[in-house]
Amino acid sequence: MERRRGEALEAAILEAAWDELSERGYANLTVDSVARRAGTSKPVVYRRWADKQQLVEAAVVHRNVTHLIAPADTGSLRGDLVATLTEMSDKGGAFLGQLSVLLAGYFTETRTSFVDLREAILAGRSSGRDEIMKRAIDRGELDPAKLTPRIASLPFDLVRAEAMMTLRPVTREVVEEIVDTIFLPLVR
Incomplete structure (x- = not known):
């Protein structure tokens, strides 16, 4: 060997x-x-x-770097979000809930949270979420004045929360509801 x-x-x-x-x-x-x-x-x-x-x-x-989910580029903000969030959920949704339990001791020992871990994962790179939002702004689909960091993260946070609560991948129907009834009305 x-x-x-x-x-x-x-x-x-x-x-x-x-x-x-x-x-x-x-x-x-x-x-x-x-x-x-x-x-x-x-x-x-x-x-x-x-x-x-x-x-x-x-x-x-x-x-996370080796299993990165590339943001979809469907030509529309809605399409990009639905496709990316659905893939994110399908590939890791159920595991997200388990990961919070598996890492509980880590977060206690280090006095950190998922936000800190996310920063380490991104390490100065832009996220897929940021790429989706930038393309939507460039296409004129999104009012940048309405896009705060919290609002930009909202659909991703809601899908993660749903997966953590149910310990199952989030269905496309739920993803569409999050995008159509919660996120899009806030940014248009």
Whole structure:
């Protein structure tokens, strides 16, 4: 078996950490269990991440970057939102609710929240949400004066909240209701 190094080794460790987090939760995840699962040693893991918190944060960021959902470009704000939110829900909606439970210990230890984790995931990049809103402004579909950061995040937050409450993907009908009856009237 060829020895992994660099990016290949790092990816294997981060994927192992994600799998451990998904199966065991933050409280039961150990650096030792991650190293074992990745087929490496604890010192190799600790050379890259100083502690379990940093490892888990890196694993969540890695997972989100490698499984990024590209924002739909249907030619309309409504179409872009419905398609993107539906895909977001289909690919990870049910897991969002579980993730909040799995990361509860992490948030307690680090005194952070999903907002902080989201910032680490984005790391200065614009989000798909921002891309959708910019295209809609450029097409004249959206009044930028009415688009506050909270309003821009509203349809995404509502779909995430629905998924967290039901522990199931959000149906297209619910996504359409969020877009048509809540979001669009606020920005037009």
